[in-house]
Amino acid sequence: MDSHHNVEAGTTADPLVVSLNLTNVEGRNSGESDDEESSPSRRPSIQDLEDLPTLLKSCRNPPGPAQHVDLGTAASFPLSSLRSATTVKVKSAAYGQPARIPNLGRDWEFAGWGTTITTDLPGEVVEQHGKIEKHVQIGQIRATSIVGIAVTGGVLYTVGPAIVVAGQYAPISLLLVCVVVFIYRYIFAELGAVPLNGGVYSLLLVGSTKLVAAAAAVCLILDLGAAAVVSAATASNYANGQWEIGNVYVLTIAVLVAFALLALAGVKDSANVSLVIFWIHLATMMALMVASVVHWIRHGSEVLVSNWNAPSPTGNAPLDIFNGFCLGMLGFTGMEQCPNYIEEQKPGVYTKVMRNISYLVLCITPVMTFLTLAVLPRAEIDANVNFVLSYLGRTVAGKPLELIGSINACIVLCGGVLCAFVGIVGLMEHMARDNLLPRFLLQSNRWTRSYHYIILTFLLICILLVVVTNGDIILLSLLFAIAFLAVLALFAIANLLLKYKRGRLQRPVHAAWYAVVLALGGVLAAIVGNGVTSPQMIVIFVVFFGVLFGAMTALVCEVKILRLMVFAAAHQPAMGKVTEWLMKRLKIARSSPVAFFTNHDEIHVLNKAALYVIRNEPTMHLQIVHFYEEAEQIPTNLQLSRAVLDHAYPKLTIDLILVKGQFSSSAVACMAKALGISRNQCYITCPGRGSAIGDFGGARIIML
Structure with a gap:
């Protein structure tokens, strides 16, 4: 031409x-x-x-x-x-x-x-060399089980702390959480219009700038890190409460190191394994509910009435409900991970998974909280807050159910740790390919094909979280809540941005804008509430966020930074070799x-x-x-x-x-x-x- x-x-x-x-x-x-x-x-x-x-x-x-x-x-x-x-x-x-x-x-x-x-570009060339590898497609039950382990596992570390901060009003707080969950069901479903793995990071990369997507990625990393640490710490508390193994602080770090080694060995999450764990957990929860109802019927409502009439934690019912709501948002953590594997789900499955998750949250967490108040006095709940469900099992059905509950809790929570390590590999790999993280993270082990630098970096972040919080599960739960709530807020913002900036995308579900704004307001209120409850956690979150976001910003602005360094070094004759190296680095970048x-x-x-x-x-x-x-x-x-x-x-x-x-x-x-x-x-x-x-x-x- x-x-x-x-x-x-x-x-x-x-x-x-x-x-x-x-x-x-x-x-x-x-x-x-x-x-x-x-x-x-x-x-x-x-x-x-x-x-x-x-x-x-x-x-x-x-x-x-x-x-x-x-x-x-x-x-x-x-x-x-x-x-x-x-x-x-x-x-x-x-x-x-x-x-x-x-x-x-x-x-x-x-x-x-x-x-x-x-x-x-002939058709035969496209046919042979343009193939896009397809992910393994899983159905509704398996897709639900992967995220369901985390969502239903949240009850293990939500019930006790929620009762501690909200007292007898904890079930009301958790019902309000369910309202937010049901709104987010439609928000997440609409975001299925962008069926890309990577969660809110990928969504904001489509609907906003790379720097905004980087901020979302930092929140996701902290969310996964806090999820791994809270799961490891809670599993350690359950194990120590049952078998008196020893120092929970050391045991938490040992669990994290063990699963990092599994990830380095190439062990990956399996939908079939998740399905088995999920059904075992549901069966255990059902057995615990039935045993609690039978115990309640046999012994009457004296404990429930006593708990209801006892002074509330602050003496202010609305404030107690609000505090319980803020902490209770942990009850459906894991829901935000479903978009991370949307490409592996069969067409039409994603919206059904969102529906299933919302009903699971409604049927398990508030119900289990109410039954705990119906069976256990508040003083006993406070004394066993870190493993309250296994203690509930011993109260209603003796040692066997307590043992089953503890084993189930350890399996489910350890599964959550493994899922966090698997999830972080996919996220950080995506980010490294987008030049938001150093590309050396993409180096893989030639024997196991695992990304060892990513896994070790994530392990370091998790250990730092344990050290900074001294393994305190309440503080860790608050940090987890803040990171999780930040991710939820970003999902709502991504929904609004895609409505405005990507209106041509075909959407299977539409969430009304006022519902999105309402859900966003609820999440922001919960962030403020958790921040007021524990300002220390806000400081820790901001420090971790600032360090990670600063590193990513440096990579996004690498060329500008290198240009300034070249300009400064070029005026110093003694720095000739430094200038030459900077020029080479600038050319590569x-x-x-x-x-x-x-x-x-x-x-x-x-x-x-x-x-x-x-x-x-x-x-x-x-x-x-x-x-x-x-x-x-x-x-x-x-x-x-x-x-x-x-x-x-x-x-x-x-x-x-x-x-x-x-x-x-x-x-x-x-x-x-x-x-x-x-x-x-x-x-x-x-x-x-x-x-x-x-x-x-x-x-x-x-x-x-």
């Missing part, structure tokens, strides 16, 4: 392109400095010209004939072939701005000119390209894609990819728009790749291989009605 022909064709065809005035607005957005704008030898400015073809003819790198790259056949498809073809060869010699640091030249600031490439797939030539859409890359990615290379079946179908002004943006953003090389073939999710996967990038680095707009975002295997939606 002759790009000059397209230039002439676009002279009068598109008034929008002819009348563009991007310099003042877009130059500022791209971070150009005043000294660059004032350069007497600056590149031609769009605002100085009245028509686009004149600009393109007078610019330093006018569009020339497109280069053709052969991708071969299905048998000879060369991986990363387009990566080398798009390597920038024309550098600062063609760019007239003065260098910020003369002795370093301009190469470290100017990204280089882009180019246009044409290629063919900016070297990995990203691809944006477009089906039209609207320059404002392409401009938004360029701005998204500048603001969210460290790269200096954007590749615009367009699929076509016939040459006549190529948008007239696509090459012109690419050239304009390439000049408007000198710190971003913008290529245009014209692909003769049919656009599909498999074609995107095939092009990712040809470009030598992961599918996480492929960007698209909202898919139409004919396809869903989950079909694209990790490609990111960046605009409506």
Whole structure:
């Protein structure tokens, strides 16, 4: 294709392109400095010209004939072939701005000119090399069991503390929690419109900026860490209460280390194992409920009446109910983990899992709390708060049920620890591929294929949580509640953002906006309540959050930080080798390209894609990819728009790749291989009605 022909064709065809005035607005957005704008030898400015073809003819790198790259056949498809073809060869010699640091030249600031490439992508190549690996699809029961272990296991560490802080009003507090759960059932179901693993991190990556998604990821890491620590500490308390093993503090750390070793050995979560544990736990809870009801009938309501008439913890019923509500939010922890494995669930299963979980919470936690108050005096509950359900089992059915309850508690809670280690591996792997965590975390053990750096990092975070809280299960529960509530609040915010910014997404369920706001208000109130109850936990949460978020922010802003360091080091002659190392590091940080797939030539859409890359990615290379079946179908002004943006953003090389073939999710996967990038680095707009975002295997939606 002759790009000059397209230039002439676009002279009068598109008034929008002819009348563009991007310099003042877009130059500022791209971070150009005043000294660059004032350069007497600056590149031609769009605002100085009245028509686009004149600009393109007078610019330093006018569009020339497109280069053709052969991708071969299905048998000879060369991986990363387009990566080398798009390597920038024309550098600062063609760019007239003065260098910020003369002795370093301009190469470290100017990204280089882009180019246009044409290629063919035959159907047989796509069929063989564009396959997107499918996750194992599980049904409703198994999917429910995985998250159900955590949700129903919450009763083991919720009942006792809830009664301690709310007294006789604990069942009312937990019923209010169930109201929030039922609202969140629909919030989570609507978010199923983005069926990507990664939970709220993936949702905010689709609906917001990378930095906001990083904040959500930190909350998820703390949520998983607190879940692992609370589960390990509670299991240790149950084991010590039953068998008097020894120091609970040491035992908690030992449990965490043991499951870290299992994760390092390559042990992974199994839906079948989860199903067995889930049914054992439900059977144990049912047996405990039935035995408690029988005991209540035989002994009457004297204990229940005594507990009801006893002074409440604060003497203020509404405050007690509110305190119980704040702590009782732990009763459905684990629900937020269901979106983490949505890709493994069969179509239509996700919404059913949300329904099942909401009813499980309603039928277990408030009921078990009420029966505990009907059987045990408050003083005995306070004395056995950390293993109250096993003590309840001994009271209503003797030693056998206590033993069964303790064993069940240890199995369920240890299963929660393993799930946390498995969940963190998937989350941190996703984040490392998105450049939010160091890529060395992706190194795997060659024998077990486990990500040892991720597992050891998470183990360190968990041990720090135990040390900082001194293994206090009440403090750990409050920290867990704050992290969990922060994640819940982010899910509600993600729902509102997707309603506004991604309205074209097909949704299986719609949650009313006022219901989302109501649920968000309830969660924020619970965060405030827990913060007032234990300001120390807010401090601990903020410190952990600040350290992790600061590290991620440094990675997101790595290029800016390195540029400042280069600028500082270059003015110190004694730091020549340091400057050289920083320059190499800067080049590596900016070297990995990203691809944006477009089906039209609207320059404002392409401009938004360029701005998204500048603001969210460290790269200096954007590749615009367009699929076509016939040459006549190529948008007239696509090459012109690419050239304009390439000049408007000198710190971003913008290529245009014209692909003769049919656009599909498999074609995107095939092009990712040809470009030598992961599918996480492929960007698209909202898919139409004919396809869903989950079909694209990790490609990111960046605009409506």
